[in-house]
Amino acid sequence: xxxxxxxxxxxxxxxxxxxxxxxxxxxxxxxxxxxxxxxxxxxxxxxxxxxxxxxxxxxxxxxxxxxxxxxxxxxxxxxxxxxxxxxxxxxxxxxxxxxxxxxxxxxxxxxxxxxxxxxxxxxxxxxxxxxxxxxxxxxxxxxxxxxxxxxxxxxxxxxxxxxxxxxxxxxxxxxxxxxxxxxxxxxxxxxxxxxxxxxxxxxxxxxxxxxxxxxxxxxxxxxxxxxxxxxxxxxxxxxxxxxxxxxxxxxxxxxxxxxxxxxxxxxxxxxxxxxxxxxxxxxxxxxxxxxxxxxxxxxxxxxxxxxxxxxxxxxxxxxxxxxxxxxxxxxxxxxxxxxxxxxxxxxxxxxxxxxxxxxxxxxxxxxxxxxxxxxxxxxxxxxxxxxxxxxxxxxxxxxxxxxxxxxxxxxxxxxxxxxxxxxxxxxxxxxxxxxxxxxxxxxxxxxxxxxxxxxxxxxxxxxxxxxxxxxxxxxxxxxxxxxxxxxxxxxxxxxxxxxxxxxxxxxxxxxxxxxxxxxxxxxxxxxxxxxxxxxxxxxxxxxxxxxxxxxxxxxxxxxxxxxxxxxxxxxxxxxxxxxxxxxxxxxxxxxxxxxxxxxxxxxxxxxxxxxxxxxxxxxxxxxxxxxxxxxxxxxxxxxxxxxxxxxxxxxxxxxxxxxxxxxxxxxxxxxxxxxxxxxxxxxxxxxxxxxxxxxxxxxxxxxxxxxxxxxxx
Numbered sequence: 001x002x003x004x005x006x007x008x009x010x011x012x013x014x015x016x017x018x019x020x021x022x023x024x025x026x027x028x029x030x031x032x033x034x035x036x037x038x039x040x041x042x043x044x045x046x047x048x049x050x051x052x053x054x055x056x057x058x059x060x061x062x063x064x065x066x067x068x069x070x071x072x073x074x075x076x077x078x079x080x081x082x083x084x085x086x087x088x089x090x091x092x093x094x095x096x097x098x099x100x101x102x103x104x105x106x107x108x109x110x111x112x113x114x115x116x117x118x119x120x121x122x123x124x125x126x127x128x129x130x131x132x133x134x135x136x137x138x139x140x141x142x143x144x145x146x147x148x149x150x151x152x153x154x155x156x157x158x159x160x161x162x163x164x165x166x167x168x169x170x171x172x173x174x175x176x177x178x179x180x181x182x183x184x185x186x187x188x189x190x191x192x193x194x195x196x197x198x199x200x201x202x203x204x205x206x207x208x209x210x211x212x213x214x215x216x217x218x219x220x221x222x223x224x225x226x227x228x229x230x231x232x233x234x235x236x237x238x239x240x241x242x243x244x245x246x247x248x249x250x251x252x253x254x255x256x257x258x259x260x261x262x263x264x265x266x267x268x269x270x271x272x273x274x275x276x277x278x279x280x281x282x283x284x285x286x287x288x289x290x291x292x293x294x295x296x297x298x299x300x301x302x303x304x305x306x307x308x309x310x311x312x313x314x315x316x317x318x319x320x321x322x323x324x325x326x327x328x329x330x331x332x333x334x335x336x337x338x339x340x341x342x343x344x345x346x347x348x349x350x351x352x353x354x355x356x357x358x359x360x361x362x363x364x365x366x367x368x369x370x371x372x373x374x375x376x377x378x379x380x381x382x383x384x385x386x387x388x389x390x391x392x393x394x395x396x397x398x399x400x401x402x403x404x405x406x407x408x409x410x411x412x413x414x415x416x417x418x419x420x421x422x423x424x425x426x427x428x429x430x431x432x433x434x435x436x437x438x439x440x441x442x443x444x445x446x447x448x449x450x451x452x453x454x455x456x457x458x459x460x461x462x463x464x465x466x467x468x469x470x471x472x473x474x475x476x477x478x479x480x481x482x483x484x485x486x487x488x489x490x491x492x493x494x495x496x497x498x499x500x501x502x503x504x505x506x507x508x509x510x511x512x513x514x515x516x517x518x519x520x521x522x523x524x525x526x527x528x529x530x531x532x533x534x535x536x537x538x539x540x541x542x543x544x545x546x547x548x549x550x551x552x553x554x555x556x557x558x559x560x561x562x563x564x565x566x567x568x569x570x571x572x573x574x575x576x577x578x579x580x581x582x583x584x585x586x587x588x589x590x591x592x593x594x595x596x597x598x599x600x601x602x603x604x605x606x607x608x609x610x611x612x613x614x615x616x617x618x619x620x621x622x623x624x625x626x627x628x629x630x631x632x633x634x635x636x637x638x639x640x641x642x643x644x645x646x647x648x649x650x651x652x653x654x655x656x657x658x659x660x661x662x663x664x665x666x667x668x669x670x671x672x673x674x675x676x677x678x679x680x681x682x683x684x685x686x687x688x689x690x691x692x693x694x695x696x697x698x699x700x701x702x703x704x705x706x707x708x709x710x711x712x713x
């Protein structure tokens with residue numbers, strides 16, 4: 001879709017590894033965009049970044065790739081929804097660079113002008129011409145009608161408009177009289193709760209031009225309240241129990257109270273009018289009045305303090321006071337009209353915001369050190385700003401990031417430890433708070449009791465053993481004098497063979513073949529079971545072990561994996577064929593997007609198989625029919641749906657080449673304990689997957705969501 005943001009990453013097989021710096025690049029550009037000197041990531045591309053609704057990073061503490069593939073079936077939602085998987089290369093603690101000490105940032109990574117002195121805070125007259133306020137309104141004072149939103153501006157900023165399809169049933173204030181510069185101003189603000197219907201009004205405040213409160217009323221929503229948002233709205237269930245006033249009552253009262261030439265003032269007033277389901281033709285929106293570059297907006301709390309010298313929305317209060325907010329917005333509009341754009345531009349609000357945020361960050365970092373250390377540091381070193389982490393940078397730009405879980409941000413922006421909160425409690429808070437933040441880090445935990453070395457080693461050995469069994473097939477029986485070369489050739493057409501041995505413990509000989517890729521083993525089972533090979537009608541099967549009882553289910557789920565969507569596996573290629581040859585051979589296939597040719601780790605030579613990725617799933621299905629039995633330079637091809645084309649393909653190679661000899665005592669003396677832990681882990685992982693599902697479904701469209709498995713080190 002033209003206006004939706006998309007993430008494009010051309011990664012396949014061997015390329016599914018990124019560094020922490022590359023992930024940092026992605027998060028930084030997604031959160032800040034070009035307006036804060038962030039650049040497109042070097043390894044992928046975000047299209048339409050300005051349309052991103054937000055960024056959510058979900059951290060699964062104590063979990064790694066090992067847990068993801070060990071409990072692959074339990075991660076039902078995660079593996080079907082998230083389209084890209086990457087291995088993070090080992091480095092310093094990435095999480096610390098996100099929300100604690102340790103970020104390796106260059107000075108330009110933070111907002112510009114951080115080292116400016118106070119004498120530089122007043123912009124020169126030449127600089128004023130570049131100020132977005134001057135560019136929008138000019139330097140001369142104007143009357144209030146110059147600052148009311150035009151019809152086009154209202155449409156662009158989602159204001160309810162008369163005759164608009166989305167405003168059917170909305171009440172018109174009928175304030176249609178011509179506005180003049182002496183028309184009366186009224187400040188309006190609402191608090192909303194989340195209901196089954198969406199955002200519904202629970203409190204309305206209206207103040208007149210002198211700041212007197214004309215209306216401050218609680219409203220009972222029509223639908224069932226899902227989330228009272230008490231931290232922001234100040235509304236509780238108990239407060240609404242005796243309330244009889246409904247939305248139509250408020251609409252009627254507002255219509256009666258407002259004169260026919262009234263101008264409504266508010267901060268992001270569109271949200272209030274949408275919740276009130278009312279249409280008013282003349283509005284001043286202070287979030288747009290105090291213009292910024294790149295469509296950004298100052299928060300009401302900051303403007304009240306910087307322009308009016310007033311503290312509002314204090315942390316000590318439970319929720320916002322709509323009368324206070326309505327009055328602040330009204331006074332801001334009055335200040336702007338009375339002083340004019342030039343005086344407002346001279347305030348240099350961008351610099352004030354940057355200075356304020358950096359001062360907070362610096363104070364917060366200093367507050368974490370013991371007093372003696374701070375004194376000694378001041379004696380030994382010249383004063384300088386502490387190295388900011390990613391959340392610091394966001395706060396500097398005026399954003400208020402959200403951090404929930406093992407570490408959380410307190411009211412002053414400090415990162416504090418919080419080990420007592422359960423995953424369920426974290427989820428509930430995330431469902432409430434994530435929609436209100438543009439950048440969120442939500443941390444769930446497996447539990448420190450599951451990071452013991454013998455448990456991790458046992459899990460690793462079990463996964464490695466199961467992968468080996470899935471890559472292995474047994475074929476036979478053969479005649480005593482069968483031709484081993486013929487068997488190897490026939491089974492080699494299914495894909496690259498790691499090893500082939502003859503089993504002699506049976507009455508008649510069998511062969512044990514271990515493949516390098518899952519698709520090859522599955523293709524052998526599907527195409528050669530019951531076939532005649534080396535003069536014998538043979539049976540082809542995988543090893544029968546307890547761990548392999550769910551193999552068929554696992555194979556089916558891997559085929560449906562989002563990473564394998566539109567991807568097919570092709571075997572039987574001659575090793576003399578180059579990538580260019582194959583591109584030429586397969587060029588006639590419709591919607592072919594990428595060809596991936598696996599290579600041998602030691603020699604660097606390509607294997608006798610490849611993966612083809614298509615733009616459309618149906619094109620992949622059509623290609624399967626064409627390719628099976630296709631002759632390419634004298635070689636007959638075999639193909640099937642991919643099982644491990646992307647990240648899993650790389651991870652299997654790592655697991656196969658890892659040393660499984662961890663010591664018999666470590667691995668097996670506590671197998672009973674491991675089995676009990678594994679059973680509990682399955683349940684816990686399934687629950688975590690459900691938490692992610694609920695959180696994911698609550699996100700707005702065009703939200704970039706990243707899930708991290710950081711492991712234990």
